[in-house]
């Protein structure tokens with residue numbers, strides 16, 4: 159939690175105002191932030207200086223792992239975060255690749271599970287990684303990337319947290335996640351949960367122990383309409399200790415994640431938090 163608040167404070171103190179054409183808003187911006195999460199000791203990096211809707215963040219991750227491409231699929235598992243990008247963004251509404259209401263196109267999990275090759279076949283990046291890690295193999299290329307420049311025009315948004323690299327040292331699994339663009343008040347609150355949970359889940363289904371998760375952010379920003387709430391409200395609050403994430407131990411395979419896992423299989427214990435803050439969202 160301290161590293162999150164330090165990043166927020168750094169943006170407030172040292173950020174540079176940058177015009178963003180896509181949203182039409184200015185963002186107070188810094189470049190480069192490195193966050194580390196202690197998954198080995200189950201220090202769940204949940205924001206405590208406001209109420210965090212962590213279940214929606216885990217649902218979003220589950221949707222990516224399943225290869226979802228439609229906001230209705232995300233809603234069905236308890237996540238509303240893609241409604242606006244799928245349905246309220248004029249550039250995407252005008253895009254001939256959009257297949258109708260709620261379609262997100264070839265984003266995130268579609269690339270992770272069904273990367274299209276020139277010969278018409280597909281690559282399941284996640285399955286290859288799970289198979290390797292289960293056998294204790296780290297070929298130094300255990301990389302899950304959603305970043306496919308050749309298909310940016312076929313999706314509603316380029317992936318923000320775009321590449322997850324897994325590493326094995328003995329039977330301890332590490333994760334390094336790279337993010338090109340980060341809405342610190344809203345997105346990071348979710349992304350921290352996702353990086354932590356991804357390592358915890360991958361360790362669990364491949365029979366390894368979780369180590370540390372490293373989260374590398376390039377462009378970290380606060381939108382102009384979010385700044386007063388962050389600076390004058392959230393940053394004045396004193397954080398509480400980290401809670402713990404409990405994952406149903408019956409989840410033991412990728413197939414389990416694909417078929418029966420729901421948000422009921424995740425529980426957070428010891429979550430003390432301040433009152434919610436509703437930050438404006440930019441489409």
Ligand SMILES: Nc1nc(=O)c2c([nH]1)NC[C@@H]1CN(c3ccc(C(=O)N[C@@H](CCC(=O)O)C(=O)O)cc3)CN21
Nearest residue numbers: 211214239240243341344345347348435436439440441
């Ligand atoms: N501008 C922007 N920021 C983002 O963080 C973001 C995007 N766009 N587009 C794609 C996804 C969608 N994400 C989102 C979208 C909405 C919330 C949000 O509204 N969160 C609320 C409550 C969520 C709930 O009730 O479930 C929050 O208070 O955290 C968070 C992340 C993250 N990404």
Ligand SMILES: O=c1ccn([C@H]2C[C@H](O)[C@@H](COP(=O)(O)O)O2)c(=O)[nH]1
Nearest residue numbers: 180316318319339340341345346349
């Ligand atoms: O997981 C996510 C997804 C999105 N975001 C934020 C970062 C930006 O504010 C927008 C995306 O806009 P771009 O113009 O494509 O950079 O969404 C996030 O923080 N986390």
